[in-house]
Amino acid sequence: MALSGIQIYKLLPQTNCKECGFPTCLAFAMKLAAKQVELTACPYVSEESKAQLAESSTPPIRLVALKSNGYEVKSGNEIVLFRHEKTFYNKPGLFFRVLDSENPEAIKAKIAAADQYSVNYVGIDLTMDGFAVASVSGDPAKFANAVSAVRQVSKRPLILMSRNPDILAAGLRPVDGETPLLYGADASNWEAMADLAAQHKTALGVIAPTLEGLADLTEKIKTKGVEDLVLDPGGRTFGSGLTLGTQIRRLSLKKNFRPLGYPVIAFPGDAGDPSLEPMLAAQAIAKYAGFIVLDNFSPEAVYPLLVLRQNIYTDPQKPIQVLPGLYEINNPKPEDPVLVTTNFSITYFSVANEVEGSGLPAWLLVTDAEGMSVLTAWAAGKFDAERIAKAVKEFNVAEKISRKRVVLPGHVAVLSGELEEELPGWEIRVGPREAVDVPAFMKTAL
Amino acid sequence: MPIEIPTDKWPGSVRSATIGATADQGGSRARTVTVGGEKTLPFMHFETEIPNPPIIAVEIRDRRPDDWSPLLLQVWGEVINDPATWAQAAEQAGADLIQMTLSLVDQAGNPTTPQGAVASVKAVLSATGLPLLVYGPGQAEVDNELLVAVAEATKGERLGLGLCEDKNYRTIVATALANGHLVTARTPMDVNLAKQLNILISDMGFPMDRILMDPTTGALGYGIEYGYSAMERLRLAALQGDGMTQLPMIVTPGFEAWKTKESKVGAGVPEAWGDWAARAVNWETLTCITLLESGADIVVLRHPESLRRVRAAIQDLMAVPQVA
Numbered sequence: 044m045a046l047s048g049i050q051i052y053k054l055l056p057q058t059n060c061k062e063c064g065f066p067t068c069l070a071f072a073m074k075l076a077a078k079q080v081e082l083t084a085c086p087y088v089s090e091e092s093k094a095q096l097a098e099s100s101t102p103p104i105r106l107v108a109l110k111s112n113g114y115e116v117k118s119g120n121e122i123v124l125f126r127h128e129k130t131f132y133n134k135p136g137l138f139f140r141v142l143d144s145e146n147p148e149a150i151k152a153k154i155a156a157a158d159q160y161s162v163n164y165v166g167i168d169l170t171m172d173g174f175a176v177a178s179v180s181g182d183p184a185k186f187a188n189a190v191s192a193v194r195q196v197s198k199r200p201l202i203l204m205s206r207n208p209d210i211l212a213a214g215l216r217p218v219d220g221e222t223p224l225l226y227g228a229d230a231s232n233w234e235a236m237a238d239l240a241a242q243h244k245t246a247l248g249v250i251a252p253t254l255e256g257l258a259d260l261t262e263k264i265k266t267k268g269v270e271d272l273v274l275d276p277g278g279r280t281f282g283s284g285l286t287l288g289t290q291i292r293r294l295s296l297k298k299n300f301r302p303l304g305y306p307v308i309a310f311p312g313d314a315g316d317p318s319l320e321p322m323l324a325a326q327a328i329a330k331y332a333g334f335i336v337l338d339n340f341s342p343e344a345v346y347p348l349l350v351l352r353q354n355i356y357t358d359p360q361k362p363i364q365v366l367p368g369l370y371e372i373n374n375p376k377p378e379d380p381v382l383v384t385t386n387f388s389i390t391y392f393s394v395a396n397e398v399e400g401s402g403l404p405a406w407l408l409v410t411d412a413e414g415m416s417v418l419t420a421w422a423a424g425k426f427d428a429e430r431i432a433k434a435v436k437e438f439n440v441a442e443k444i445s446r447k448r449v450v451l452p453g454h455v456a457v458l459s460g461e462l463e464e465e466l467p468g469w470e471i472r473v474g475p476r477e478a479v480d481v482p483a484f485m486k487t488a489l
Numbered sequence: 490m491p492i493e494i495p496t497d498k499w500p501g502s503v504r505s506a507t508i509g510a511t512a513d514q515g516g517s518r519a520r521t522v523t524v525g526g527e528k529t530l531p532f533m534h535f536e537t538e539i540p541n542p543p544i545i546a547v548e549i550r551d552r553r554p555d556d557w558s559p560l561l562l563q564v565w566g567e568v569i570n571d572p573a574t575w576a577q578a579a580e581q582a583g584a585d586l587i588q589m590t591l592s593l594v595d596q597a598g599n600p601t602t603p604q605g606a607v608a609s610v611k612a613v614l615s616a617t618g619l620p621l622l623v624y625g626p627g628q629a630e631v632d633n634e635l636l637v638a639v640a641e642a643t644k645g646e647r648l649g650l651g652l653c654e655d656k657n658y659r660t661i662v663a664t665a666l667a668n669g670h671l672v673t674a675r676t677p678m679d680v681n682l683a684k685q686l687n688i689l690i691s692d693m694g695f696p697m698d699r700i701l702m703d704p705t706t707g708a709l710g711y712g713i714e715y716g717y718s719a720m721e722r723l724r725l726a727a728l729q730g731d732g733m734t735q736l737p738m739i740v741t742p743g744f745e746a747w748k749t750k751e752s753k754v755g756a757g758v759p760e761a762w763g764d765w766a767a768r769a770v771n772w773e774t775l776t777c778i779t780l781l782e783s784g785a786d787i788v789v790l791r792h793p794e795s796l797r798r799v800r801a802a803i804q805d806l807m808a809v810p811q812v813a
Contacts, residue, residue: 125725127718162761164710258490281802283810285532285782290494297495322802325775329717329782343763347751347771350710351779357714389711393750400757416712422677479750 046099048076054092055085062086103295104304107246107271107333109136109173109200110222116172116200118273118306118333124292130358135328137348138202138336140175140312143182143189150192157340158197162349165363165392169349171199175226175336176214178205183213191217202226202248202336208235215243224248224273224334226308233260237267246271248308254290258302272305273334279313281326288331306333313338321348328352362414363388369438370395375404377445380489382474382481383431384452385412385420393478401482406444410434417452428461435466450474450489496536501730502528503786504698505541506737508586508649508671509620515645515669519618522585524701524786525737530724531784534809542807543781545796546586546622546789547579548743551609552596558753560769561791572609573616580617582793583800588622588649589613591635601626603638610639614646622649622673629657640664649673649701655686662695673739675703678712678719680726684733691733701787702736708745709776716740717783724784740780743791746773774798781806 052072063084065071074080075096082088082096106119116136123129139157141150154174161170174193178186186205193201194217201223203214211225227248228236240247249264249272251257261272278287291307294300309332311323320337321344327335328351337345357363367386372395384394386409398405410431412420420426431449434440441447447469451458453476462471475484505526510516526540533539551572553562568574576587591606610623623639625632636650637660650665651673658674665672674690676682683704691697704723706716726734746752752772755765762768773795777788781803790796 125718125721126714127722160761162759254492254494255490258492262490278810280808280810281805282532282534282808285806286535286810289533290535293495294492298493300492302490303492316801319798319801321771322774322778322798325778326782326802329779341763341767342761343765343768344771346762346768347709347775351713351775354710354712354714355717355779359714359718387712393711397750416707419677419679419712419715422679422682477748479748479753 046076046096048073051075051096054088054095056087056089058087060087102304103299104292104306105270105272106133107273107306108222109202109224109246111173111200111218112198112221114173114199116334121292121331122296124296126355127359130360131356133333134352134356135309135332136172136200136334137345137352138173138175138334139171139340140177140202140204140336140338141189141193142177142179143186144179145189147188147192150189151196153340154193155196158199160340160342160345162342162346164350164353165388167353169353171340171345173200173202175202175204178207178210178214181207181210183210186210187213187216190214194218200224202334206232208232208239211236212239215239215245222246222271224308226250226273227275228260228264230256230260233264234267237264237269240269241267246273248273248275249305250275252277254287254294254303258300261302261305274303274305274307275310276307279310281323284309284323285326285330288327292331307331308334308336310336310338312336320344324348325351329355364414365391365409367409367411367434367438369440369443370407370409372398372407373402373404375406377443379404379406379444380485381406381408381440381444381449383408383410383434383449385410385415385417385426387412387414387416387420390416390478394481397478397481398485401485403482403485405485406440408434408438408440408449417454421455421458426455428458428465431458431462432465435469446470448472452476494535497529497533497728498536499529499728499730501728501732501735502526503724503727503737504735506671506698506701508622508647508701510645510647510669514647516647517614518620518646520620521647522620527724527728527784529728531782532806539807541786543785543803544585544787545583545799545803546588546739546787547582547584547796548588548590548741548789548791549575549579549613551589551591551601551606554592557791558747558769559755560752560766561747564793571612573612576613576617576619580619583796584619586622586787587613587617587619588624588789590624591626593626593628593631601631601635603635606635607638607642610643610648614643620647620649622651624651624673627652632657633660636661637664640668640670643670644668647671651675651701652703653686653690655682655689658686658690659693662690662693665699666693666695671699671701673701673703675705678705678707678715680719680722680734683719683723684731687733687736697732697736700736701739702734703739703741706740706742706745706776706780708742708749709772709779710751711745711749713776713779717779720780720783720785737786738784739787739789740785741789742773742777742780743789743795746776747791770794770798778802
């Protein structure tokens with residue numbers, strides 16, 4: 044757990060020698076707490092203090108990275124239980140599982156489709172993070188073939204799944220030099236699994252039916268020099284998944300309980316009801332999973348999951364915004380309409396996508412509403428007639444158009460009177476409330 | 490190694506609210522629903538008992554909603570031409586509660602009259618034994634006119650009337666007070682605005698155990714994270730003892746999700762969005778489960794398949810896990 048400036052100060056020499064470049068040890072301690080300087084700047088700190096400070100700066104949930112040629116999926120390093128307390132940092136990796144009992148050509152077809160999948164959300168291209176290959180055949184050669192098949196069509200990081208170390212060793216051959224996750228170690232195979240993970244420098248999944256059992260196992264595995272661990276505490280239902288995910292997160296953050304200070308892996312398909320898999324995966328995104336392995340890949344399920352992950356992991360202190368300005372859509376001419384909206388990026392993209400999709404040219408005047416949506420900004424007094432008039436002037440709208448007319452979002456129809464006063468000589472029109480209705484409005488009413 | 494699970498012991502708790510009244514209680518409902526009463530965060534059975542499960546309401550209209558997604562119009566079919574048959578179908582689909590929104594104009598284009606609104610509400614009350622929330626069309630003057638008539642004609646039924654907003658709540662609260670109903674208080678995704686409206690309503694002498702708080706939410710992809718965090722903060726404030734946040738929360742994932750292009754539209758969208766019907770239900774259910782995790786006590790849905798899936802999730806979340 045991170046120490047406060049005062050706690051760090053107590054570990055410093057307290058001589059105010061100034062050799063670190065700061066006037067007092069307390070000032071230096073404050074900078075250390077804010078992670079703005081390195082402890083090495085102090086020449087006199089004791090070895091004992093160094094050890095304590097190093098321990099305290101270790102994150103309560105270890106960062107585990109799975110790597111392959113050119114790709115990396117990171118999980119862990121989280122510091123809060125609720126996103127509003129700070130933010131969630133490392134989005135859980137979204138994996139898709141195939142079985143080695145399937146025909147290699149069928150595996151290739153499935154993986155290729157999922158590997159190439161990409162969907163654009165508010166200007167960001169979202170994709171799957173990697174793939175899991177599970178041994179159900181019990182045959183090392185078959186497993187290795189399945190891994191090879193996946194590698195032929197995707198370069199993304201892998202999770203190799205078997206409780207048999209010999210099978211995993213076979214599966215590792217086609218991916219030599221990568222850092223996959225081996226899944227996994229349980230009470231009966233942990234020594235061989237830990238040796239294999241140490242030898243190949245991979246991450247290792249740890250499986251136990253109780254938190255106590257899980258903690259015992261991670262401690263034992265650590266003695267073998269394997270530290271990049273991923274926890275599977277069981278919990279395949281909504282209730283048990285939520286409970287275990289919460290308990291592990293709390294133990295890590297509130298108690299700094301190292302034996303469970305690792306990312307958690309979730310298998311929403313294991314509940315056995317494909318219709319509930321997306322909801323179970325959604326719960327795993329909000330409630331603390333670090334890696335999520337799906338058994339069903341379909342764009343209609345993956346798209347909402349990728350969007351949810353993006354939403355939950357957005358920094359609450361920094362609303363995603365676009366730059367205020369006058370945007371040109373479909374090459375507008377001076378006579379084309381001016382539509383007004385706010386600079387909240389979801390709002391901007393909703394409107395811009397609709398207008399773009401309609402093929403109709405328009406000027407989109409994005410007003411600085413401090414990154415809020417139309418209704419929220421209006422309620423907060425950040426999207427009013429004054430601000431809209433200011434944007435009209437600031438971005439020289441009058442010089443670019445021939446018809447002095449602006450269209451307001453329907454939700455702020457109430458602003459039209461005031462805006463007429465702010466912009467004498469302009470025609471103020473009220474458009475639809477929802478972006479989806481903008482094209483129809485443009486065709487029929489403008 | 491023995492592990493001590495960190496548990497939270499909260500000084501505060503959420504009030505419980507009962508919607509609907511049976512014949513014995515002065516109404517005509519076959520059953521009532523009670524929500525709220527939580528003494529900890531959602532579904533933390535290992536800390537304390539969770540007294541009431543979240544409730545699933547189904548949204549209906551007093552007339553066929555032609556602007557709804559064709560997927561919804563298809564799945565409900567003919568029943569939506571009449572609020573009474575629609576309410577029955579919603580009950581058969583497994584709803585705990587009906588939420589009916591009155592329209593500005595009727596099918597023929599004439600403004601909805603107070604008599605018309607009362608007739609629709611009475612028809613629904615006769616057709617189903619479930620408790621009922623009745624919302625106006627969303628224009629202050631019309632809402633007040635219609636809801637006062639409805640409240641008076643259904644005295645003692647313990648309906649939920651809405652929506653109370655900071656610019657228009659007095660008339661609705663007054664008639665709910667006089668006629669023994671509840672109110673829904675809606676504010677736009679902000680802890681302090683929610684508190685403020687609850688204070689204004691309780692300042693009118695309205696009992697706190699008859700207020701449902703709608704903190705508003707965005708759909709998945711359209712600001713759900715704001716609603717999600719506002720709800721987590723409201724629930725934490727309630728548990729920490731802030732009396733003006735200790736109300737059950739009602740949210741409308743159905744309305745929000747079906748407003749999005751992802752749910753509403755099937756043609757002219759990116760191929761990467763996948764199958765329309767499946768995507769639309771995923772949009773509604775993923776919005777819903779996320780809000781359940783952040784403290785929703787009542788979720789208002791639109792699609793029967795969403796209802797089935799959310800029911801399964803709630804049953805699972807309310808079962809005390811063996812791991813605890």
